Amino acid sequence: MSDCPQPRLEPAGLDAWMVRLFDSIEERNLVWLTALAKQCEQALGSALVDLVPSYTTLLVVFDPLRLTPGEVRQRLIELLAGLTPDEAAAEGMLRELPTWYDPSVGPDLSRVAERSSLSVEAVIEAHANREYRVFALGFAPGFGFMGLLDERLECPRLETPRRKVPAGSVALAGRQTAAYPVVTPGGWNLVGRTSARLFDRDREGFSLLRVGDRVRFVPVDKAEFEQQGGDTTPAVSEGAS
């Protein structure tokens, strides 16, 4: 395991282990974490309840009636010893998210521009002209934490989160970007909106994005956005400082 540091197993309650593989966020983490998740499915079989991958960790939740924490720990130690990266995961699926960048649906666009000393056009270009990786899904169903953002666009979260962020909102925080699948409270900076349906219970697999996917935001104009079923209702600027 050349690029993989010593994995650590940490207790997380009586039915879960946290497998910590890394200490920093790197794109290469994905190939290891994906391999680990697949191996867990095989090693734990029907005793596996849930897997929660994130940037550097995999939370493994199991059924304590089928296996004891000690037994699960033993199986994890064994599979970690023989773990090899899943290079297929390095590719990832490419997902394109048609995005209308406009102050009406991206009320923080001008503030992000001011902060970065760029024009609004340059902010849009810097955001769209880049391929992101999905490092984790969480916060809300189908919400993908993607990175890494162009350094110039790095910005803190809002001091007071908005109570209602419209579905489809494309947002920035720190060096991450995301699109909100459903209406939810949220503290990220809104710069536009995508017409893509990010979480759809009628879709096989439900979530458009999966951990490891590659994502591009493709700028579209208002007409195109509407034609693709995008919602042009302006975002309320409530909460924006």
Added chain:
Amino acid sequence: MMAEKRSGFFVKRAGPLALLQDAGRFGVRQLGVTQGGPVDLHAWAWANQLVGNAWGAAALEITFGGLQLVAEQDLTVAVAGADLSATLDDSPLPLWRTASVRKGQRLAFGSPANGLRAYLAVAGGFAAEPVLGSVACVAREGLGGFDGRGSRLAEGDSLPVWKTSGSGRETREAPDNERPDYRATAQLALLPGAQVGAFTGRSLYVAFNSEWRVDDRADRMGIRLTGPTLRCRIESLISEGISLGAIQVPPDGQPIALLNDRQTIGGYPRLGNLTPLAASRLAQCMPGQVVTLKAVAIEHALDEHRRFLRRFG
């Protein structure tokens, strides 16, 4: 599913919060979908058991009370958990035991007398179509419940139940030692976690030797506890998966116990995890109530939890 639906209850008054809950939504947390399910697993399991339902049947979680239902059929029911002053046609309804409800009778919940959440189970289970494998109702995600969209009960709703083949149901009753007095100070069993060593010695001492007050910032996602300030050398982590009952400590030093509807990942250091039964017990505490934390060994907690699960297996 071969089961057939029939009418069960009509909602005359919805009250502040009544939600349909089965055991929870599993196998989908990698999509960012939360667990859901009853925040008091213990009372929910008993309510189902008393009407002869298998583990996982959907029951109503009634918070604070206020719910009024009218039976549309003769039904066998059981209410377990909090005493929300439930009545059947204005006569007190005994808790923790099977009861018969005749068509047209009114089952009404008043206000909390002991505990916060009652579970109403009906023989056969409430009937709804699963979403992502579960009917657990999570409003924030718009998933589950009777409409599949995460809606809480509303006035005028009809609540169907699955038809049962069972007949001549015997009356069952939970033993006294399974009926908690939720007003008593709860000692919550906590399994120390990996970051416990990052808390200062003084913080660890006070964490387990102080009284914690249940804050009014409490819901199905988490319950905030107020008391002495806990200091951790780690202020925030790279976001990672959060398991049930995790006690996270944000920079303000006031712990939050994370329950069934928690976000799937988060980045605050954790003291450890409440056991599932301790999380259940905390979910019955009213704001202002006092609880204490007690570190337990995993072997002990595991034995207790397995005994609990096997009882309802």
